[in-house]
Amino acid sequence: MIKLDNLEVRFDDFHALKGIDLEVKEGEFFTLLGPSGCGKTTTLRAITGFVEPSSGTISVAGKDITHLAVEKRNIGLVFQNYALFPMMSVYDNIAFGLKVRKVAPAEIKRRVEEIAGKVDLSEEQLVKKVNQLSGGQQQRVAIARALVTSPPIICLDEPLSNLDAKLRVQLRNELKDLQRKFGITTIYVTHDQEEALTLSDRIAVFNKGNIEQIGRPEEIYNQSANEFVANFIGDINKLDAAFLRRAGIETDQQCYIRLERVYVNQLKPHHVDFGKATVADVEYYGLYIKYTLDADGSTFKVIEKASGVDIYQVGQEVEVSFDPNNIMKY
Numbered sequence: 001m002i003k004l005d006n007l008e009v010r011f012d013d014f015h016a017l018k019g020i021d022l023e024v025k026e027g028e029f030f031t032l033l034g035p036s037g038c039g040k041t042t043t044l045r046a047i048t049g050f051v052e053p054s055s056g057t058i059s060v061a062g063k064d065i066t067h068l069a070v071e072k073r074n075i076g077l078v079f080q081n082y083a084l085f086p087m088m089s090v091y092d093n094i095a096f097g098l099k100v101r102k103v104a105p106a107e108i109k110r111r112v113e114e115i116a117g118k119v120d121l122s123e124e125q126l127v128k129k130v131n132q133l134s135g136g137q138q139q140r141v142a143i144a145r146a147l148v149t150s151p152p153i154i155c156l157d158e159p160l161s162n163l164d165a166k167l168r169v170q171l172r173n174e175l176k177d178l179q180r181k182f183g184i185t186t187i188y189v190t191h192d193q194e195e196a197l198t199l200s201d202r203i204a205v206f207n208k209g210n211i212e213q214i215g216r217p218e219e220i221y222n223q224s225a226n227e228f229v230a231n232f233i234g235d236i237n238k239l240d241a242a243f244l245r246r247a248g249i250e251t252d253q254q255c256y257i258r259l260e261r262v263y264v265n266q267l268k269p270h271h272v273d274f275g276k277a278t279v280a281d282v283e284y285y286g287l288y289i290k291y292t293l294d295a296d297g298s299t300f301k302v303i304e305k306a307s308g309v310d311i312y313q314v315g316q317e318v319e320v321s322f323d324p325n326n327i328m329k330y
Contacts, residue, residue, distance in 0.1 A: 076146030
């Protein structure tokens with residue numbers, strides 16, 4: 001559906017994108033993930049036509065759109081700040097793209113009301129000014145405006161970053177439901193690892209203008225391609241030489257293990273028995289508990305479900321084990 005081939009972008013002396021190659025399938029929810037300044041938003045802006053590539057090509061359904069004008073690409077776009085017209089009504093904001101295309105008023109009314117219903121905007125809200133709405137409602141308006149012209153592709157640039165945590169989770173779920181309902185090809189930019197893991201069919205992890213790994217969420221998390229990806233995606237323990245020696249592992253590679261794959265007082269047949277450790281800190285999150293453990297100077301963290309287990313106390317001695325197959329080596 002969308003293909004980037006050796007895409008490069010330079011801003012004077014700054015090399016923003018360095019030979020980006022990726023392909024997004026039709027109907028896929030594809031996320032560009034990475035820290036600030038890594039190139040993910042520049043990639044999105046190149047796809048939508050707001051940034052001119054220095055070299056390489058962008059194609060959609062086999063058609064080269066690298067130098068096509070923004071308005072001719074038929075790609076829906078939701079900005080981080082929504083870019084709505086604050087003094088216009090919700091109806092007029094959603095209808096804006098249709099009016100520019102000179103769609104008949106009766107058809108505009110039909111399509112605006114239809115899309116408003118799908119994103120859960122009421123008739124009462126349609127007549128309000130945008131600046132009278134909450135952040136979550138404004139986000140729905142921005143999505144409706146992007147979808148009302150029936151684009152084959154929608155691009156979203158950190159659309160949830162300005163919302164509070166609870167609303168972000170709620171709208172994240174709604175966004176995924178909408179994407180499934182419409183079956184629209186979606187490119188989503190975020191720096192939030194949890195957002196990327198929960199929303200995406202596939203993820204491209206960016207770092208300093210390069211793509212470090214492309215894969216399904218479970219591949220990115222469980223089979224991280226390198227140290228950058230392992231450290232960027234979720235919490236992880238870097239295992240020092242003392243830890244590895246105590247567990248009977250000799251290696252010159254850098255070793256990591258996810259927090260939930262270190263076990264406290266749960267020795268199983270295929271586990272390595274690491275031995276005793278002391279609880280140095282306890283963080284209670286409701287659904288889970290995060291322990292910081294100390295074993296002769298080796299410090300590491302463990303996550304356990306909070307339901308149905310005893311909460312270990314600071315200073316308490318526990319038995320630690322893990323499956324050596326869960327160690328990532330680089």
